[in-house]
Amino acid sequence: MNIIVCRNYEEMSLRAARIVAEQIKAKPNLVLGLATGSTPEGMYAQLADMNQKGELSFKEVTTVNLDEYYPIAPANDQSYRYFMNRHLFDHIDIDKANTHVPDGAAADPAAEGKRYEELISDLGGIDLQVLGIGRNGHIGFNEPDSKLILDTHVTDLTESTIEANSRFFASPSDVPRRALTMGIGSIFKAKKILLMISGVEKKAAVSALLERTVDTNFPATMLNLHPDVTLVCTADVLD
Numbered sequence: 001m002n003i004i005v006c007r008n009y010e011e012m013s014l015r016a017a018r019i020v021a022e023q024i025k026a027k028p029n030l031v032l033g034l035a036t037g038s039t040p041e042g043m044y045a046q047l048a049d050m051n052q053k054g055e056l057s058f059k060e061v062t063t064v065n066l067d068e069y070y071p072i073a074p075a076n077d078q079s080y081r082y083f084m085n086r087h088l089f090d091h092i093d094i095d096k097a098n099t100h101v102p103d104g105a106a107a108d109p110a111a112e113g114k115r116y117e118e119l120i121s122d123l124g125g126i127d128l129q130v131l132g133i134g135r136n137g138h139i140g141f142n143e144p145d146s147k148l149i150l151d152t153h154v155t156d157l158t159e160s161t162i163e164a165n166s167r168f169f170a171s172p173s174d175v176p177r178r179a180l181t182m183g184i185g186s187i188f189k190a191k192k193i194l195l196m197i198s199g200v201e202k203k204a205a206v207s208a209l210l211e212r213t214v215d216t217n218f219p220a221t222m223l224n225l226h227p228d229v230t231l232v233c234t235a236d237v238l239d
């Protein structure tokens with residue numbers, strides 16, 4: 001794993017944005033896997049800025065997001081589709097028809113998982129996948145468990161994730177209990193992975209990740225098996 005340590009959140013956001021930009025410049029029709037959450041927000045602002053300054057174009061880029069709450073309407077302001085529009089897609093020259101998020105309004109979540117898996121495969125796979133990490137070690141919504149599911153699927157969120165996500169909701173009881181998520185196999189098929197980690201509350205998660213072991217009860221450790229992972233993190237997660 002290639003590790004880039006940054007002084008603060010702003011520097012991490014800029015370094016990560018430059019990595020994404022380099023990949024788009026090298027392959028303008030990049031298939032870019034994206035993540036939601038607080039961690040990548042600054043990187044999205046940097047990418048939007050590069051686009052507005054005419055330094056980077058998303059015209060030919062296709063995006064696939066990792067996950068979405070289930071059930072949720074895409075227009076709901078708590079949906080990840082809404083988050084992506086607000087933080088990135090509304091500010092760049094991407095064709096929205098080429099932006100994909102699992103459909104939180106699908107009538108049959110199992111069929112939606114299958115459709116999403118086929119979509120990724122039809123796109124020729126993901127070139128670069130951006131990832132965050134949960135305090136409990138989840139990637140996407142692959143929560144700690146004795147077994148991890150390979151393909152896109154619907155999953156129950158753990159209490160720890162519901163509690164972490166409740167900061168965005170009026171009350172913890174409003175937080176969705178389920179989500180559609182790419183599986184560990186879908187994530188692993190990405191040619192490159194850009195893992196972003198920031199904030200002292202992720203310290204334990206980072207040490208578990210850097211232990212060089214794998215543990216399905218800490219899904220991010222599986223990344224130790226991927227051949228091309230770059231971790232961009234703030235220095236405070238390593239002290």
Ligand code: PGA
Pocket residue numbers: 036037038039040132133134135138139140
């Ligand atoms: P965060 O979420 O960036 O909001 O901390 C990351 C995650 O839960 O994967």
